[in-house]
Amino acid sequence: MITKKNGYLRPLDLKHGRIDMNHGAGGRVGAQLVDELFARAFNNPYLRQGNDGALLSVPAGQRLVMATDAHVISPLFFPGGDIGSLAVHGTVNDVAMLGATPLYLSASFILEEGFPLAQLKRIVESMAAASRACGVPVVTGDTKVVEKGKGDGVFISTTGLGVVPEGRDIGGANAQPGDAVLLSGSIGEHGVAVLSQRESLQFETAILSDSAALHTLVAAMLAAAPEGAVHVLRDPTRGGLATTLNEIAQQSGVGMLLQEAAIPVLPQVAAACELLGLDPLYIANEGKLVAIVAPEAASAVLAAMRTHPLGLRAAQIGQVSEDANRFVQMTTAFGGRRVVDWLSGEPLPRIC
Amino acid sequence: MITKKNGYLRPLDLKHGRIDMNHGAGGRVGAQLVDELFARAFNNPYLRQGNDGALLSVPAGQRLVMATDAHVISPLFFPGGDIGSLAVHGTVNDVAMLGATPLYLSASFILEEGFPLAQLKRIVESMAAASRACGVPVVTGDTKVVEKGKGDGVFISTTGLGVVPEGRDIGGANAQPGDAVLLSGSIGEHGVAVLSQRESLQFETAILSDSAALHTLVAAMLAAAPEGAVHVLRDPTRGGLATTLNEIAQQSGVGMLLQEAAIPVLPQVAAACELLGLDPLYIANEGKLVAIVAPEAASAVLAAMRTHPLGLRAAQIGQVSEDANRFVQMTTAFGGRRVVDWLSGEPLPRIC
Numbered sequence: 001m002i003t004k005k006n007g008y009l010r011p012l013d014l015k016h017g018r019i020d021m022n023h024g025a026g027g028r029v030g031a032q033l034v035d036e037l038f039a040r041a042f043n044n045p046y047l048r049q050g051n052d053g054a055l056l057s058v059p060a061g062q063r064l065v066m067a068t069d070a071h072v073i074s075p076l077f078f079p080g081g082d083i084g085s086l087a088v089h090g091t092v093n094d095v096a097m098l099g100a101t102p103l104y105l106s107a108s109f110i111l112e113e114g115f116p117l118a119q120l121k122r123i124v125e126s127m128a129a130a131s132r133a134c135g136v137p138v139v140t141g142d143t144k145v146v147e148k149g150k151g152d153g154v155f156i157s158t159t160g161l162g163v164v165p166e167g168r169d170i171g172g173a174n175a176q177p178g179d180a181v182l183l184s185g186s187i188g189e190h191g192v193a194v195l196s197q198r199e200s201l202q203f204e205t206a207i208l209s210d211s212a213a214l215h216t217l218v219a220a221m222l223a224a225a226p227e228g229a230v231h232v233l234r235d236p237t238r239g240g241l242a243t244t245l246n247e248i249a250q251q252s253g254v255g256m257l258l259q260e261a262a263i264p265v266l267p268q269v270a271a272a273c274e275l276l277g278l279d280p281l282y283i284a285n286e287g288k289l290v291a292i293v294a295p296e297a298a299s300a301v302l303a304a305m306r307t308h309p310l311g312l313r314a315a316q317i318g319q320v321s322e323d324a325n326r327f328v329q330m331t332t333a334f335g336g337r338r339v340v341d342w343l344s345g346e347p348l349p350r351i352c
Numbered sequence: 353m354i355t356k357k358n359g360y361l362r363p364l365d366l367k368h369g370r371i372d373m374n375h376g377a378g379g380r381v382g383a384q385l386v387d388e389l390f391a392r393a394f395n396n397p398y399l400r401q402g403n404d405g406a407l408l409s410v411p412a413g414q415r416l417v418m419a420t421d422a423h424v425i426s427p428l429f430f431p432g433g434d435i436g437s438l439a440v441h442g443t444v445n446d447v448a449m450l451g452a453t454p455l456y457l458s459a460s461f462i463l464e465e466g467f468p469l470a471q472l473k474r475i476v477e478s479m480a481a482a483s484r485a486c487g488v489p490v491v492t493g494d495t496k497v498v499e500k501g502k503g504d505g506v507f508i509s510t511t512g513l514g515v516v517p518e519g520r521d522i523g524g525a526n527a528q529p530g531d532a533v534l535l536s537g538s539i540g541e542h543g544v545a546v547l548s549q550r551e552s553l554q555f556e557t558a559i560l561s562d563s564a565a566l567h568t569l570v571a572a573m574l575a576a577a578p579e580g581a582v583h584v585l586r587d588p589t590r591g592g593l594a595t596t597l598n599e600i601a602q603q604s605g606v607g608m609l610l611q612e613a614a615i616p617v618l619p620q621v622a623a624a625c626e627l628l629g630l631d632p633l634y635i636a637n638e639g640k641l642v643a644i645v646a647p648e649a650a651s652a653v654l655a656a657m658r659t660h661p662l663g664l665r666a667a668q669i670g671q672v673s674e675d676a677n678r679f680v681q682m683t684t685a686f687g688g689r690r691v692v693d694w695l696s697g698e699p700l701p702r703i704c
Contacts, residue, residue, distance in 0.1 A: 026590025027695030050603050051523045052446040053419030067405030068458035070496040094404040106420035108509040144422040150504040157460040157509035171403045238378025343379030
């Protein structure tokens with residue numbers, strides 16, 4: 001990133017200006033956008049190195065984790081967040097789900113010609129605030145511009161780097177029969193918040209996205225359990241809780257049996273889902289995690305979750321079973337049992 | 353990335369199929385796209401970990417370098433490359449320009465609904481081939497889909513990770529008066545190749561993009577010079593050689609004096625530029641580098657460059673000077689002297 005000062009241009013008009021093709025052409029005007037907007041908001045010593053990459057230090061004796069996400073959410077602003085804060089939370093969470101401590105983020109922006117600079121400023125400042133709140137700086141970036149009608153305002157791809165101690169092995173292939181399936185809180189808020197904004201629906205009780213960074217919750221959970229007791233961590237984003245659990249069952253070669261009554265859903269989310277014909281099990285979350293934990297550690301992990309602000313409603317929602325079919329099944333509130341399949345049918349596009 | 357097998361879907365129709373919104377919705381169909389296209393092409397043990405991030409190892413006692421690029425080039429296929437190979441080369445080069453050894457790449461894809469799977473396959477396979485040729489695997493990724501008319505076929509953001517030994521300090525702020533300015537080869541090919549494809553121009557001699565990974569050239573240069581003698585490395589991409597040298601002059605607080613006659617330009621590129629009213633100094637390159645080197649090491653570095661296939665036409669094109677104005681000046685072929693300014697005026701959009 002270029003962070004030099006240009007004495008020759010008028011300052012960016014961050015109130016009334018718009019992105020034009022010049023902002024992506026690699027000249028003085030592009031440098032000005034980086035300088036007066038991005039570098040100022042993300043302000044940190046890595047960006048101030050002023051090169052096309054950042055030089056970073058990492059603690060010795062640890063392994064690295066790298067995760068990346070493209071963010072194309074529509075609308076860009078939604079109750080409880082925006083594409084900027086979401087991009088930080090989403091990638092910090094992907095790193096944290098491997099039991100890693102997130103350290104650094106990169107950000108690449110694809111901007112549509114004509115996009116208002118005032119909105120871009122709001123997004124970048126929200127992203128910077130989320131990054132500071134997480135303690136994970138945006139250390140390098142890139143900006144490109146596409147013609148009007150060839151993009152949709154702003155797309156943001158983020159990549160996160162973290163470190164994980166030698167010997168820690170948390171991943172989707174590690175679930176074992178008998179393990180407890182824990183969920184950190186109520187499901188469906190993010191997807192319903194975005195859809196209601198998109199469809200201009202009003203509900204009596206506002207539904208906010210749960211978008212949040214989960215790395216401190218993960219740290220609390222890992223501190224409460226013996227090393228090796230937390231087998232899987234995953235955030236149920238696109239496809240919702242149902243798809244995430246199916247992914248894990250598939251990877252680990254196990255089944256799962258859930259109790260519907262144990263899965264927390266806010267009443268306003270349940271009502272909105274009924275209205276919209278949606279099942280909260282398939283709705284994206286952006287601030288929740290699933291943990292699959294050795295049975296003897298489950299109560300300690302659950303207790304640690306409940307003392308963290310992002311895990312107050314944590315619950316054990318089921319158990320891992322032996323199942324050659326790798327089915328996720330659920331005991332319903334009515335006492336029946338059904339298979340909880342992968343997401344299929346109508347997709348919910350551009351939810352993240 | 354999800355790499356599981358799905359027994360329930362027909363295989364992807366990679367000949368006649370198209371991207372639809374389901375491919376981005378996080379269900380079985382999205383998993384199938386990853387499984388049957390991305391994971392198969394990029395095939396490596398990191399992707400096979402099957403989590404939302406990759407667990408990596410890095411050599412001890414080194415620092416990390418992280419660089420990111422958004423790629424929005426249009427057209428997606430051009431003489432000498434495509435968006436897939438370009439995305440690999442561009443990011444490998446950004447890492448290498450800090451004197452680092454590139455180790456890993458992440459890739460995030462933003463696909464437009466309706467995009468032909470056959471073209472996506474070509475791009476992904478080209479990207480995988482470039483990645484293998486560089487020895488830098490794509491270890492994690494993400495795929496999103498946007499509605500028809502909200503994107504432009506394929507955008508790819510790549511992030512690269514590399515390592516640099518303790519004590520090595522190569523960066524844009526390190527140019528010193530008296531240093532030699534070296535260029536690894538002829539300029540302007542990438543931009544002219546893309547523009548000619550875009551405008552359907554035919555030239556007598558085909559002009560191919562110079563898109564290439566420069567990390568082995570950098571390694572050869574660094575091996576030929578005493579540690580500390582290579583002060584700056586940078587690839588003159590967007591904005592061309594002129595803008596890159598101005599960036600470095602600005603960052604280092606120096607001036608430069610170039611010799612126009614020493615800057616290699618292929619005759620067909622010179623002819624095309626004249627026809628198109630362009631100056632090769634401002635045209636993007638994707639396989640060239642500028643090195644700013646202590647004068648006593650210049651001939652050794654230059655000799656090393658000329659023994660590498662990507663540096664056969666390497667030349668010293670000028671010298672760093674003391675200049676409070678930080679001007680880049682050039683002695684023209686006619687013996688005059690002019691200031692070489694930053695890119696301004698008409699941008700060349702979506703060249704990378």
